[in-house]
């Protein structure tokens with residue numbers, strides 16, 4: 001171990017030696033390297049997808065622009081979310097349909113998989129449950145990959161846009177965010193409360209961290225009309241989706257977003273026969 005002996009009397013204002021401190025170098029070690037339960041059988045989930053898509057379309061709903069809606073799924077159902085009019089990102093929440101205390105845990109999902117979810121990654125529930133709630137099975141934008149700035153799609157790093165942070169940035173009061181839309185939807189449609197809304201899966205959103213300062217960034221979504229994602233429910237679910245009032249996120253948070261930048265999102269649920 002290389003070290004430099006500290007001076008007999010450290011400088012009082014820095015607490016240690018005033019010389020630049022050096023640290024040992026280590027290679028990164030993946031903390032949660034693919035626990036068995038996080039790895040799905042691709043043929044099994046491809047088959048679940050096929051069975052559902054060739055079964056019955058049991059529900060179609062359109063989440064209007066700048067609003068949120070909820071729906072339910074049975075284990076094994078497939079949900080397709082489509083950018084049906086124009087580029088648009090969405091913020092999703094998930095609860096166990098029979099016990100809404102069990103809900104999506106974006107932080108642990110990020111650690112078990114990565115900052116951005118890819119096909120065959122799973123969405124995990126909070127402690128003490130920690131179970132797969134759903135599995136991502138198709139992405140029409142999968143070829144976007146990780147871009148030159150480290151940006152990628154469908155992150156579990158952002159929280160959700162909210163009016164409290166908007167006020168922190170702008171000083172202005174507002175009601176018009178994914179958080180307020182999700183709260184309105186779960187209160188009015190499901191009798192839940194603001195405290196039930198939690199950190200989200202940010203679908204179709206392109207985000208990352210800057211290489212120099214590791215700050216959260218976003219880019220305009222590359223999703224175009226016709227793009228879609230599919231996921232399969234691994235338990236009976238209550239699901240909520242907000243069509244983000246930031247639209248395709250081509251305008252910085254805090255600035256006014258014109259209405260023509262915002263679009264609806266289409267939700268379809270398929271069930272095997």
Ligand SMILES: [Zn+2]
Pocket residue numbers: 091160161177178179244245246
């Ligand atoms: Zn939003």
